[in-house]
Amino acid sequence: MADEISARVDRLELPFDARxxxxxxxxxxxxxxxxxxxxxxxxxxxxxxxxGMEHVPPRGRAMLVGNHSGGIALDAxxxxxxxxxxxxxxxxxxGMAEKFLNRLxxxxxxxxxxxxxxxxxxxAQRLLESDRLLLVxxxxxxxxxxxxxxRYSLVDFGTGFLRLAMKTKSPIVPFAFIGGxxxxxxxxxxxxxxxxxxxxxxxxxxxLLPLPRPVRLSVHFGEPLRFEGTGDxxxxxxxxxxxxxxxxxxxxxxxSRR
Amino acid sequence: MKVLIPGIGGLLARxxxxxxxxxxHRVIGIDPRGWPGAPAEIELYPxxxxxxxxxxxxxxxxxxxxxxxxxxxxxLADAEERYRINLGGTRAVFEHSNSYGVRQLVFVGRHTxxxxxxxxxxxxxxxxxxxxxxxxxxxxxxxxxDLYAANALWRLPALQTxxxxxxxxxxxxxxxxLASFLRGRFVPMVLGFDPxxxxxxxxxxxxxxxxxxxxxxxxxxNVAGPQPLPLSVIAAExxxxxxxxxxxxxxxxxxxxxxPRLSRGALAHxxxxxxxxxxxxxxxxxxxxxxxxLMTARTFVDAFPPGGRRSPVPAPG
Numbered sequence: 007m008a009d010e011i012s013a014r015v016d017r018l019e020l021p022f023d024a025r026x027x028x029x030x031x032x033x034x035x036x037x038x039x040x041x042x043x044x045x046x047x048x049x050x051x052x053x054x055x056x057x058g059m060e061h062v063p064p065r066g067r068a069m070l071v072g073n074h075s076g077g078i079a080l081d082a083x084x085x086x087x088x089x090x091x092x093x094x095x096x097x098x099x100x101g102m103a104e105k106f107l108n109r110l111x112x113x114x115x116x117x118x119x120x121x122x123x124x125x126x127x128x129x130a131q132r133l134l135e136s137d138r139l140l141l142v143x144x145x146x147x148x149x150x151x152x153x154x155x156x157r158y159s160l161v162d163f164g165t166g167f168l169r170l171a172m173k174t175k176s177p178i179v180p181f182a183f184i185g186g187x188x189x190x191x192x193x194x195x196x197x198x199x200x201x202x203x204x205x206x207x208x209x210x211x212x213x214l215l216p217l218p219r220p221v222r223l224s225v226h227f228g229e230p231l232r233f234e235g236t237g238d239x240x241x242x243x244x245x246x247x248x249x250x251x252x253x254x255x256x257x258x259x260x261x262s263r264r
Numbered sequence: 265m266k267v268l269i270p271g272i273g274g275l276l277a278r279x280x281x282x283x284x285x286x287x288x289h290r291v292i293g294i295d296p297r298g299w300p301g302a303p304a305e306i307e308l309y310p311x312x313x314x315x316x317x318x319x320x321x322x323x324x325x326x327x328x329x330x331x332x333x334x335x336x337x338x339x340l341a342d343a344e345e346r347y348r349i350n351l352g353g354t355r356a357v358f359e360h361s362n363s364y365g366v367r368q369l370v371f372v373g374r375h376t377x378x379x380x381x382x383x384x385x386x387x388x389x390x391x392x393x394x395x396x397x398x399x400x401x402x403x404x405x406x407x408x409x410d411l412y413a414a415n416a417l418w419r420l421p422a423l424q425t426x427x428x429x430x431x432x433x434x435x436x437x438x439x440x441x442l443a444s445f446l447r448g449r450f451v452p453m454v455l456g457f458d459p460x461x462x463x464x465x466x467x468x469x470x471x472x473x474x475x476x477x478x479x480x481x482x483x484x485x486n487v488a489g490p491q492p493l494p495l496s497v498i499a500a501e502x503x504x505x506x507x508x509x510x511x512x513x514x515x516x517x518x519x520x521x522x523x524p525r526l527s528r529g530a531l532a533h534x535x536x537x538x539x540x541x542x543x544x545x546x547x548x549x550x551x552x553x554x555x556x557x558l559m560t561a562r563t564f565v566d567a568f569p570p571g572g573r574r575s576p577v578p579a580p581g
Contacts, residue, residue, distance in 0.1 A: 023491065025493075027491075029491040029492070030386060031386075031460045031494060105383055108382040108383075108536070109382045110456070111454070111456020111457060112456040113456075114456065114457050114535070114536075115457060115458045124382070124383065124385075128385035128387070129385060129386060132386075132387060
């Protein structure tokens, strides 16, 4: 497996220098280490099924936009693994990491070296303008905080991603992620304890800790959506387009659960 | 062209002065530190830029251009003195330039203007405001000087002003914030953090300053060399050993046990990156760095090998 992962890292179409680093500090060594763990989780622990990979552009800028579920960003990790393991050539999906991850020791280094930059509009725009593959969860941390009973619902979407897609002329590839809420069935979130340890909240499961069960997960990518405009349109116009993306993802979730 | 350089005694300023001389410019310098062994063609005035004698230099010589390099970094003086030199001196340079017919002014500032913090973007553009000043008050006077210089763009429209925010310099002189940090055998790091550092060879930095002058650019510009590298990689390239310590332990140890001096606020600068987007400067001036990151580190390590200095730094002059 190690050889396969190293070969895939080598085939990532990123501007690595001779040292194996790109100008964002993404490191081939760190990627290879991280993808060894992710591959085990993806193939053996969660036995992830990925559908519609043909909708993810093999190169050039694009925005993967999907639903959050399951206490921690397991869904992000598996979507990143899917783009790395199922695409040919592999692609590195770059997520917009929660800000607290950059404040924590080790997490700060590993998120940055693996291309998961802090969730800032400046980063998102720069990555798209560098023709990277951006991974966005418009529900934000409220999405991962969903309880088990709400696992397939969608909370409000932010609008920034859509303005950015328009401004950078990037296609939006919607996806539905299924099973995250069953892997980590959150029954409650401890916000005060989370704040004490420097994270937004601490999810509580029936077995207390947010350790995922080995349930089967799946990710379903849909046809790219393109929105014409400059990104400076009125809120109402943008909201209509955001609702369109949200409805598309909600429909994909419903179909994928059947 | 007649060029006046306040702060000409600094090593980077001397490099700039030599380049200007080589290009046939006439160079006048102001610096209370002087410049022992300076080229004979340079007219030197060992005076304080804030004093009347400095104004007389402007009045007498009527320079066409000024390159303001008379600012100091955080650790070289106490807060009051830094404020006087950095802000008071910058104000004097702009006022005299305006009064005595200077046509072009290059302010040489630092990329640390932007500050380092967990929520800061990786590539800073010139339009961004400074951040994290609350956690690093030692930077406030330099930031104030930068902002004062930048407001000359609208306050003094007849003066062609360029504000340069240059990233860390590194090279055989061993001078500068990053070089001082790398001088010892061990490079302290905050455990669990390894920020990207943006740096430029000191010769490239001097070339960039001269380029700003010759291109007659007007505006605010980030100036950087090759792509940024993690601090641990720079330490390794410089033949040093990275020493990761928990932040609380490091805060107690800096400046002791052979570790470089750092203010508490500066710890953020070894936790989080300050990386700049220097595209605008490259586009408008045609500047291109000659030294890549490996060559830059190599010139430093040749002059300052890990076990102690092997080859002497050329005597200034």
